[in-house]
Amino acid sequence: MVLVTGGAGYIGSHVVKALGEAGHEVVVYDNLSTGHKWALLHGELVKGDVRDVEGLDRVFSRHRVEAVLHFAAHIVVPESVRQPLKYYINNVGGSLSLLESMKRHGVRRFIFSSSAAVYGVPDEIPVTEGARLEPINPYGQTKAVVEKALADMACAGDLEYVALRYFNVAGADPQARIGEGKEDATHIITMCVRTAAGLRPHLEVFGTDYPTPDGTCIRDYIHVEDLARAHVLALEHLLAGGESRVYNCGYSRGFSVLEVVEAAKRVTGVDFPVKYSGRREGDHPVLVANAAKLKAELGFIPRYDNLEYIIETAWRWEKERIKKLASIP
Numbered sequence: 001m002v003l004v005t006g007g008a009g010y011i012g013s014h015v016v017k018a019l020g021e022a023g024h025e026v027v028v029y030d031n032l033s034t035g036h037k038w039a040l041l042h043g044e045l046v047k048g049d050v051r052d053v054e055g056l057d058r059v060f061s062r063h064r065v066e067a068v069l070h071f072a073a074h075i076v077v078p079e080s081v082r083q084p085l086k087y088y089i090n091n092v093g094g095s096l097s098l099l100e101s102m103k104r105h106g107v108r109r110f111i112f113s114s115s116a117a118v119y120g121v122p123d124e125i126p127v128t129e130g131a132r133l134e135p136i137n138p139y140g141q142t143k144a145v146v147e148k149a150l151a152d153m154a155c156a157g158d159l160e161y162v163a164l165r166y167f168n169v170a171g172a173d174p175q176a177r178i179g180e181g182k183e184d185a186t187h188i189i190t191m192c193v194r195t196a197a198g199l200r201p202h203l204e205v206f207g208t209d210y211p212t213p214d215g216t217c218i219r220d221y222i223h224v225e226d227l228a229r230a231h232v233l234a235l236e237h238l239l240a241g242g243e244s245r246v247y248n249c250g251y252s253r254g255f256s257v258l259e260v261v262e263a264a265k266r267v268t269g270v271d272f273p274v275k276y277s278g279r280r281e282g283d284h285p286v287l288v289a290n291a292a293k294l295k296a297e298l299g300f301i302p303r304y305d306n307l308e309y310i311i312e313t314a315w316r317w318e319k320e321r322i323k324k325l326a327s328i329p
């Protein structure tokens with residue numbers, strides 16, 4: 001049995017699906033603040049908050065948990081700049097109470113949703129896992145702090161962990177059963193498909209004066225299904241007795257915001273309006289992964305390394321989501 005915190009959220013729910021397909025039993029622990037019950041295609045749901053130590057203790061007492069995958073966290077970079085305490089309390093505090101509860105119950109394997117935001121502005125692109133961690137926003141800081149706690153605990157012999165540093169996760173279940181469900185989502189590909197669907201008047205491009213060829217930020221977009229399979233590989237590595245590891249999760253290829261917008265217009269067939277604005281607080285100019293280590297060590301083979309396909313699955317899901325919303329009385 002594996003415990004998945006935040007398993008009803010966007011990334012968590014795709015991982016739960018992948019775990020089910022790989023034959024793992026799952027219990028999901030989620031407070032449903034941003035997640036949805038309908039997103040669970042597998043496993044049992046326990047409603048609870050990661051800061052609730054008693055709630056966590058109950059789950060560990062009732063289930064024989066072999067490993068924990070921890071997704072429950074706040075994830076919006078600009079919000080973290082405006083409300084840092086909210087991020088430290090949930091992302092750091094929640095992770096620590098979870099680790100404490102695991103230690104009490106003798107659970108030693110941990111998979112952590114980390115982020116490329118831990119790198120800040122890397123000296124070299126594509127960035128490797130060995131680069132210095134110098135986050136430039138509170139969100140990235142919270143992920144770096146938890147990684148440090150994990151490294152210290154592993155050193156002390158308390159646990160074995162895999163930290164997966166996600167680059168920009170996007171797309172949805174190819175069968176459009178699950179996908180980004182947050183009404184107030186902020187990520188660029190979701191914004192593009194929602195604008196194409198007519199839910200927003202225009203797509204806003206934040207910053208056109210970055211030191212990049214077209215002046216907009218560059219990111220490495222990874223399909224959520226591929227990312228989910230990376231988690232299954234990480235879990236199997238730990239269950240087989242593997243040692244603690246840190247991996248970048250991306251495709252080692254960067255696209256600018258304008259390239260994403262153009263691709264979204266092509267895929268959706270909608271020439272949606274675009275507005276050019278100033279820079280958004282906390283944004284990294286360029287983040288592209290060197291993802292060789294994940295491939296070499298865990299045998300990860302990307303299936304959906306294609307920006308248009310990523311957008312196409314997000315678009316398919318968005319149209320389903322709109323139908324789903326319309327059918328709720």
Ligand code: UFG
Pocket residue numbers: 075076077115116117118166167168169186187188189191203204205206207216217218219220257280283287
């Ligand atoms: N952007 C826009 N308009 C929008 C939304 C985003 O121009 O409406 C731009 C942003 O300014 C940024 C780029 O699109 O330049 C990507 O922004 P996202 O909000 O989609 O994602 P972030 O890069 O801010 O954050 C994501 C994850 C982080 C991770 C980071 C780095 O949420 O966990 O990618 O890879 F750290």
